[in-house]
Amino acid sequence: MLSRTQKFTAIQGDVELTAEISPCVFMYQGYGLQLTVTLPKGGNTIVARKDIPIETATEQDCQALLESVRVLPCNVCQKPAFDPSSCSTNRDGKCESCFMAELNAAFEKETKKEDAKLKRDDAKFKARGYTHRVHAWIHPASGSDYELMMWMINPTQEEITSELKKKKSVDTTDYKLIEL
Ligand SMILES: [Zn+2]
Secondary structure: OOOOOOEEEEEEOOEEEEEEEOOHHHHOOOOOEEEEEEOOOOOEEEEEEOOOOOOOOOHHHHHHHHHOOOEEEOOOOOOEEEOHHHOEOOOOOOOHHHHHHHHHHHHHHHHHHHHHHHHHHHHHHHHOOOOEEEEEEEOEOOOOOEEEEEEEOOOOHHHHHHHHHHOOEOOOOOEEEEEO
């Protein structure tokens, strides 16, 4: 029987893929054979043969399964990436670093959008006579923490504390006061 520490390698062009048997194969009975395949510069994918029980799977089965994974040039930078048609990857033909860069760029864009909205809100409230924004983190006794923005006019610490108590926060000191 194959063991969970066994490693397999396959060369495609000048790319060396490494694989090991996915841990779930040993945890769940009847899972079938599944490999976790890794690119040399990071990023991994899975490939499976559900019809081969792990009890009877051979090293040749693993090797053949690994060799069914195709590598393509990343559709952004040309470095090796998994061919999405040959395995389960959500990287969409991109290498790990291009995929992460795209994800971060999307996140940054979202953050910029939120910052811009906050600036607009600040200006709106300032025009109405508000002087400060309280940027608070509400900590409910049960449930998860969340951020809250409140616009106030020259608030005292007591007024802020009282507002945060109304929101049922167990910590009424977790806020920043921003002058508009
Ligand atoms: Zn790339």
